[in-house]
Amino acid sequence: xxxxxxxxxxxxxxxxxxxxxxxxxxxxxxxxxxxxxxxxxxxxxxxxxxxxxxxxxxxxxxxxxxxxxxxxxxxxxxxxxxxxxxxxxxxxxxxxxxxxxxxxxxxxxxxxxxxxxxxxxxxxxxxxxxxxxxxx
Numbered sequence: 822x823x824x825x826x827x828x829x830x831x832x833x834x835x836x837x838x839x840x841x842x843x844x845x846x847x848x849x850x851x852x853x854x855x856x857x858x859x860x861x862x863x864x865x866x867x868x869x870x871x872x873x874x875x876x877x878x879x880x881x882x883x884x885x886x887x888x889x890x891x892x893x894x895x896x897x898x899x900x901x902x903x904x905x906x907x908x909x910x911x912x913x914x915x916x917x918x919x920x921x922x923x924x925x926x927x928x929x930x931x932x933x934x935x936x937x938x939x940x941x942x943x944x945x946x947x948x949x950x951x952x953x954x955x956x957x
Contacts, residue, residue, distance in 0.1 A: 839847075864871075913921060927934040 913924065916924065
């Protein structure tokens with residue numbers, strides 16, 4: 822027991838032997854560590870603030886994904902448009918002359934083509950209706 826008391830006394834003497842400048846530095850370091858600890862604990866206790874920060878992070882990520890998806894969709898659209906154009910030109914050049922001329926007129930003046938197409942659709946629908954309802 823005496824040895825333990827002697828060691829404790831030596832430890833106090835060692836602490837007491839420090840100079841005032843060293844003690845001030847140690848106090849300042851302890852204050853700084855304590856301030857950091859208090860700040861860390863306050864941050865952990867601020868559930869609302871952490872939730873807001875998480876929501877902001879998720880919004881940023883969602884925005885980045887949206888931009889990436891739009892870019893990919895635009896690129897895919899351009900690719901499809903290019904392939905469709907190429908296929909259209911290939912079909913156009915493989916058509917006989919009179920049909921090609923009719924298609925070109927239809928492209929230049931689409932309204933009459935749409936009207937004729939709608940009329941043809943009505944005629945077909947009427948025929949189907951008559952067939953299903955016994956020709957009434």
